[in-house]
Amino acid sequence: MSFGQGGGGFGGPGGQGQGSGFGPPGSGGPAPDWGALADSAAAERRRKRRLFTIVGGAVATVVIAGAVAAVVVTTSGGDDDPSGSASKNQISGAESESGKGDPTFSSVAPPPDPRKLISSADTDPAPLTVDSFFPNAKITVDGHDYDRRATDSTDKCASAASTELAKVLKANDCTRLLRATYTRGDTAVTVGVAVFDNDGPAGRAAEQAVGNLESLPGKGVPEFCRATACRLTTNTLGRYAYFTIAGYADGKAVTTQDRATKEAVQDTGWYVYRRIMDRGREQSLKSTEQ
Structure with a gap:
């Protein structure tokens, strides 16, 4: 991102003025503190990266919880627990343990097809x-x-x-x-x-x-x-x-x-x-x- 003349930067989409948003050159105002502006921009980038990391982590947790729900429904048998309470407990547990690593699942082979x-x-x-x-x-x-x-x-x-x-x-x-x-x-x-x-x-x-x-x-x-x-x-x-x-x-x-x-x-x-x-x-x- 450019902070010199002719850049859109923090002055809007650019165009006629140069460095618009902080007063045009030759207006008589004080010169911008370019070092402070650079520090501010760097801080903004770091804040956005932290926000992206937090949001990304939340999405990952939801995906893991969804996977647990699917496994519980498939292996426990939905007819035996129509209320779904067992699935909810498992999801809650997965979310509380999400910081300790990805959950692991034991593979259970489906029963053979009776017709076969x-x-x-x-x-x-x-x-x-x-x-x-x-x-x-x-x-x-x-x-x-x-x-x-x-x-x-x-x-x-x-x-x-x-x-x-x-x-x-x-x-x-x-x-x-x-x-x-x-x-x-x-x-x-x-x-x-x-x-x-x-x-x-x-x-x-x-x-x-x-x-x-x-x-x-x-x-x-x-x-x-x-x-x-x-x-x-x-x-x-x-x-x-x-x-x-x-x-x-x-x-x-x-x-x-x-x-x-x-x-x-x-x-x-x-x-x-x-x-x-x-x-x-x-x-x-x-x-x-x-």
């Missing part, structure tokens, strides 16, 4: 039993009550399917087929879960599926859907393909407008979907406890 765990036998080692897929003697889905009447498990998947579906299961190396039959009034539905080594063959089996799952008779349920029209569904999740077949215990044919069988395949299919997802979630939680 159930996509391969290598990451899905939980037992493959009827109790793990069909544990409830009574289920209620969407307000509809069903009673479990029979269960079955076999490593010969083709033996529990029609000729067409048996070929598909065999071609994709199905390793186990678990079934359960449920009833609601005079409606009977068998749901089956076909197990594969990974999600590739499971997806192909569901896509190629023709024919039907063999219905499973049981307590109070005679053979059904053997020589009459019934409702079928096919789905896949992870390394599992699952099938339903619903009809009437008295052999009555199912029509496209039939509501009870439509609800039966939707309800039991949803139930099995949830059971497979729960399988993944349970194994994900166990992996974080080890």
Whole structure:
């Protein structure tokens, strides 16, 4: 910054006058004390640097506190503390300790994705039993009550399917087929879960599926859907393909407008979907406890 003639300096934006703000040269006034002016300017620069340092420090503290808040919310679980009081305490602590150095955080790996765990036998080692897929003697889905009447498990998947579906299961190396039959009034539905080594063959089996799952008779349920029209569904999740077949215990044919069988395949299919997802979630939680 110039303090001589022609500089804007402390005299405003310059222009016509030279050194304006302290009286033009030749006005008869006393000569400026250039040393005092230089000292004053230096002091002003030092004051601005101190102010910048203070403001910068305040901003840094806010950023650190914000980082603490994010970590607390992520690792402690917001649902457990909706009031946010734990986060506020942590922020307060970070601000009071800000002069002692940057805070450090322990890295906590998130639990594995349940869908990935159930996509391969290598990451899905939980037992493959009827109790793990069909544990409830009574289920209620969407307000509809069903009673479990029979269960079955076999490593010969083709033996529990029609000729067409048996070929598909065999071609994709199905390793186990678990079934359960449920009833609601005079409606009977068998749901089956076909197990594969990974999600590739499971997806192909569901896509190629023709024919039907063999219905499973049981307590109070005679053979059904053997020589009459019934409702079928096919789905896949992870390394599992699952099938339903619903009809009437008295052999009555199912029509496209039939509501009870439509609800039966939707309800039991949803139930099995949830059971497979729960399988993944349970194994994900166990992996974080080890």
